[in-house]
Amino acid sequence: xxxxxxxxxxxxxxxxxxxxxxxxxxxxxxxxxxxxxxxxxxxxxxxxxxxxxxxxxxxxxxxxxxxxxxxxxxxxxxxxxxxxxxxxxxxxxxxxxxxxxxxxxxxxxxxxxxxxxxxxxxxxxxxxxxxxxxxxxxxxxxxxxxxxxxxxxxxxxxxxxxxxxxxxxxxxxxxxxxxxxxxxxxxxxxxxxxxxxxxxxxxxxxxxxxxxxxxxxxxxxxxxxxxxxxxxxxxxxxxxxxxxxxxxxxxxxxxxxxxxxxxxxxxxxxxxxxxxxxxxxxxxxxxxxxxxxxxxxxxxxxxxxxxxxxxxxxxxxxxxxxxxxxxxxxxxxxxxxxxxxxxxxxxxxxxxxxxxxxxxxxxxxxxxxxxxxxxxxxxxxxxxxxxxxxxxxxxxxxxxxxxxxxxxxxxxxxxxxxxxxxxxx
Numbered sequence: 001x002x003x004x005x006x007x008x009x010x011x012x013x014x015x016x017x018x019x020x021x022x023x024x025x026x027x028x029x030x031x032x033x034x035x036x037x038x039x040x041x042x043x044x045x046x047x048x049x050x051x052x053x054x055x056x057x058x059x060x061x062x063x064x065x066x067x068x069x070x071x072x073x074x075x076x077x078x079x080x081x082x083x084x085x086x087x088x089x090x091x092x093x094x095x096x097x098x099x100x101x102x103x104x105x106x107x108x109x110x111x112x113x114x115x116x117x118x119x120x121x122x123x124x125x126x127x128x129x130x131x132x133x134x135x136x137x138x139x140x141x142x143x144x145x146x147x148x149x150x151x152x153x154x155x156x157x158x159x160x161x162x163x164x165x166x167x168x169x170x171x172x173x174x175x176x177x178x179x180x181x182x183x184x185x186x187x188x189x190x191x192x193x194x195x196x197x198x199x200x201x202x203x204x205x206x207x208x209x210x211x212x213x214x215x216x217x218x219x220x221x222x223x224x225x226x227x228x229x230x231x232x233x234x235x236x237x238x239x240x241x242x243x244x245x246x247x248x249x250x251x252x253x254x255x256x257x258x259x260x261x262x263x264x265x266x267x268x269x270x271x272x273x274x275x276x277x278x279x280x281x282x283x284x285x286x287x288x289x290x291x292x293x294x295x296x297x298x299x300x301x302x303x304x305x306x307x308x309x310x311x312x313x314x315x316x317x318x319x320x321x322x323x324x325x326x327x328x329x330x331x332x333x334x335x336x337x338x339x340x341x342x343x344x345x346x347x348x349x350x351x352x353x354x355x356x357x358x359x360x361x362x363x364x365x366x367x368x369x370x371x372x373x374x375x376x377x378x379x380x381x382x383x384x385x386x387x388x389x390x391x392x393x394x395x396x397x398x399x400x401x402x403x404x405x406x407x408x409x410x411x412x413x414x415x416x417x418x419x420x421x422x423x424x425x
Contacts, residue, residue: 002026002134002195003119004045004145008038009053009081018051021112025193027119028145035063039070044148046074046141048122049115052098054082061096068097074141077118081106130176131183134197139205142195143274146207146266154213156206156263156296157281158186158220163202165254169242170231178231178257185223189216199278210265214298217261221294224259232256241395250403250411253395260288261296289378291398314424315352316341318416321364322357322385331355334409335416346371351380352423353416358386358394365397372398381419383412 005022009015010033019029030045032038035056041047050067054060064078079100080093090101100118102111126138134142146153160182167175179201186196186204195207208216229237236242236256244252262285272280288297318340322328332342343349354371358364368384371377384399385407394402401415 002142003028003049003123004047005029005049005051005115005119006038006041006045006047007031007051007053008035008056009051010034010055010057011053015053017108018111021108022115042067042071042074042076045145046071047076049077049079049119051115052078052080054080054084061092061098064093064097077122079115079118128198131179131198133183133204134195136197136199139197139199140274142197142207143205143277147272147274147277151266152210154208154210154263154265154298155277155281156208156213156217156261157199157278157285158204158206158217158259158261159285160202160224160257160259162255162257165242165244166231166257169244169254174231178228181227181231182224182259185227186220189219205278205281213263213265214296217263217296217298220261221259221296225294228257241398243395246401246403246411246415249389250401250407250415251391251395252401252415253399255292258292258294260285260294262286262288262299263296264299286379291373291375291378315350316420317349317351317353318342319344319346319351319354322355323359324357330409331412334413338413338416340416340420347376350376353381353383353419355383355385355412355416356399358384358388360387362386362388362390362393365393368394368399369397379423381423383415383419 003026005027007015007018007029009018009031015031019031023029030041030047032041035058038050042050052060052063056063060080060082064080067078077099078097079102080098081102081104082089083104085103093101100114102114123134123138126135127133128135160179163175163178166178183196183204186206190196193209195205197205199205206216232242241256242254244254246252262281262283264281264284284297284299288295316339318335320328320331320342322331335342343351346354354377356364356368356371358368368382372382381400383401383403384394384397385403385405386394387405389404391402400419403412403415
């Protein structure tokens with residue numbers, strides 16, 4: 001549902017004539033017979049536009065003023081429809097909160113165009129300027145309407161991973177073109193009733209039907225992985241990753257952009273708010289992560305039990321493999337003073353960050369490569385240190401950071417902090 005219109009009118013036939021003329025797959029129209037039921041609808045659905053008829057008993061200017069106060073955080077368009085031709089009546093209504101005045105009887109075609117013009121202006125204020133998609137405010141409002149309607153539908157949260165790093169390397173303009181291309185891919189798979197909004201710079205929300213959500217997720221992951229290489233330099237494409245130079249000689253390996261998608265079929269027995277639904281989708285999405293490439297995870301109603309998706313806890317665990325015992329003790333002490341939990345067992349408690357010594361002759365590279373291929377460590381960031389400076393060999397193991405020895409402990413702590421944030425947020 002893209003737009004919601006409320007008609008408050010006690011008459012029997014005319015409001016339904018207005019309803020029929022305005023309704024479409026993207027516009028839902030509700031008729032309330034009295035002010036009380038109209039206020040209830042406003043609270044639940046936060047309509048974009050309210051049509052008020054002066055057929056209602058009471059002071060209509062006062063009602064406009066009251067509605068404007070009650071809806072200050074939603075700011076809907078308020079239009080009064082009246083048979084009055086008195087200019088003073090119109091002025092008073094506009095002064096008390098109405099945005100427009102329509103005299104009855106109306107030409108139905110003119111009526112439709114005037115309402116659509118108001119809706120278009122209101123929608124444009126809620127659009128992301130770079131993609132012309134609904135922004136977070138409109139997404140939350142649309143999710144609230146879906147929950148109130150208890151519609152049979154599915155939702156998909158899709159994020160472009162490594163987007164901000166790509167943006168820092170290739171510029172904001174390149175990142176904008178990447179996003180716009182992805183939006184075009186999404187829209188190419190849409191039907192008229194589907195909804196797409198931009199939740200943040202790298203996150204998108206899709207509302208679609210339950211029977212196509214998995215096909216849509218599969219298509220998006222395939223199509224994005226096909227198109228994404230076109231946004232990289234030839235050098236990055238040949239080696240399969242980008243490089244960010246850090247302090248002194250440290251270099252970070254950054255995987256190419258990919259997408260993760262988390263979807264669910266709506267279960268209204270859970271009584272979730274729009275914000276809770278978004279967090280739920282993010283948790284599902286985090287389960288889709290693979291060592292490389294785009295992927296998706298869908299939560300099906302028939303396959304899901306209560307509490308199947310748990311809240312993610314902050315992971316402060318760090319595993320250290322260092323052949324120099326004195327350096328290992330120094331690292332452990334320094335990290336524990338920073339509040340991290342240093343563990344000697346990387347399997348029983350999956351660490352957020354590993355600090356791994358490649359060995360004097362790089363004899364541990366095979367072990368490092370196996371760690372990065374292990375599904376258990378898909379979210380773990382791997383810092384590889386080495387006294388033998390062979391950057392290419394180390395980064396080709398898919399290690400996240402190459403840090404040549406000797407290094408400053410402060411530099412290492414900065415990298416650990418950066419990776420901790422990426423793993424946990």
